Amino acid sequence: MSRLRTFGRFWWDFVVGDDWRVAAGVLVALVATKLLTSSGVNAWWLLPAAVVLLLAASLWRAAGKSAAR
């Protein structure tokens, strides 16, 4: 069981990393893009904007944690 947990933990760290909110935000942005394109809106601008906002928010959280230590 602990080996399975270690294996799962490895892949979680590998793909998701330190901030799960970034991976979750990427998924939400992709789904939103898919919904918009399906309804006829060529939403090429959504993902780049979401990526920068997610990155900025994650960096600010990390900087805040670093300062608190």
Next chain:
Amino acid sequence: MSSTVILFLAVFAASAVEAVEALTIVLAVGVVRGWRSTLIGVGAASLVLAAVVAALGPALTHVPISSLRLVVGALLLAFGLQWLRKAILRASGFMAQRDEAIAFERERAEAGAAASHGASSMDWYSFTVAFKGVLLEGLEVAFIVVTFGSTQGHLGLAIAAAVAAAVLVVVVGVIVRGPLARVPENALKYAVGVLLTSFGTFWGAEGAGVDWPGGDVAILGVIGFVLASAFALTWLLRRRRVEMRLSVEQA
């Protein structure tokens, strides 16, 4: 510059960075405990990595391109943003820069302190550390090779870029006979983070049904946008760090 050249450069840079880190581990263990078991560990890990690429690479070419781009884009974005996040935190001083000389000394001390392998011909400590080091660093490269190669339809080129970088790092490591502390590792990681994030954005959006203005040339615009945003965020974080220091000094 075509997207094929960018693909080669991205895989080459990512592989070079990971190879430098793996070389530090292998050198430290090999120098302290001997080379035989260490090199067997390196060989075993290389075989596993080759098997991963050989199994996943051709299999992904059978997936419909729009689905492949959506999944690969999502994975590359999650993965690339991790690289870029760490690189920006390092560049702005919120995280320590990686130093191969320090890493080498730490690995060497650990290898020296570990129990001797006695009369056995196989040193399992050396084997395990070298195997894990090469496998863990190499898995990131294998992931990039498989995703970039299969999505662009240039798996062979992606493999060649990764192997060329690894061979170059090993040759330079043998010549220098030490960790490659002078390689601008943190700058390379920053560049790789920008490229992974850009390609993840480009392919993810395409997979979700977007038509990029200008077609494939739009990747250059995405790279420019991600790079400019990363520089701006680094600058803002550096300012924030200075302000934090000043407020601590004044308190």
